[in-house]
Amino acid sequence: MDAQHLINMDRFPIFEEGENRAALVKQVQADLADDGCAVLKGFASKVGLASMLKEADSVAHKGHKSTGRTNAYFTQDDPCLPHDHPRRQFFDRSNCFVPADNFPPEGPLRSLYENVVFSGFVKNCLQEDAFFPYADPLADVIVNAAEEGNGFPWHFDTNNFTVTLALQNADDGGAFEYAPNVRKGDENFAEVARVLDGSSDLVKTLHLEPGDLQIFRGRYSLHRVTPLSGPTPRYVAIFSWVDQPDMVATPERCKQLYGRVLPIHYERAGLRSDEFID
Ligand SMILES: O=C(O)CCC(=O)C(=O)O
């Protein structure tokens, strides 16, 4: 299916240059400027949502289920730091990601990700000059296929810009909570510690519906997905872009999330332009 048909073009005329597209981009830019997150409700068309959900469902069994204790930075414990330092706060993580090499170019999810109009729209919204597809063959387009008991504790993303498309909600849970731009200037450990211990006033909550698109600066905003309950799995497609063309995830994070590490992850380890942890 053409990427155009995956999108609700009446409400989101991203393929037509003109006033309507410009107004839409302006609105999303304003939301992103406000708190690093924008939600485009009902972005997927009805047929688009159905075909992307079908694709997610057909490969959900390829998801890598992983559990562990993870800090917000996906790094190992550092006993030299005080025990209440954010880097030493570990939370139970239990999730299931379908790695990107399960989404072929002809499938709807990768068709959308690789569509130049769609990525151009995301780039315009983010107002970033340095904006590249994520070069990670396991992580550029993935599906978070989480089940009962799964959640994703507080963390920062490796990639700068994340776009998620909600495909199916669990029966309960699965709210998206975030502390907007908490480490925009520096690591801001004091506020990060408050988010982790539940005393921060910054945290916002989103309840996304299937078909909603979320554009998010996940490298700067601490975020989590609350634990799920009920028999229905929660499917969210996650599209990633970065500010550097060759960037991939660290071998450590890759192993945790996808259960595999490729040679490219070792070759390119440590290649990043910012100084943030992980
Ligand atoms: O499932 C989601 O809504 C987002 C999950 C997330 O934060 C991530 O995969 O980094």
Ligand SMILES: [Fe+2]
């Ligand atoms: Fe994330």
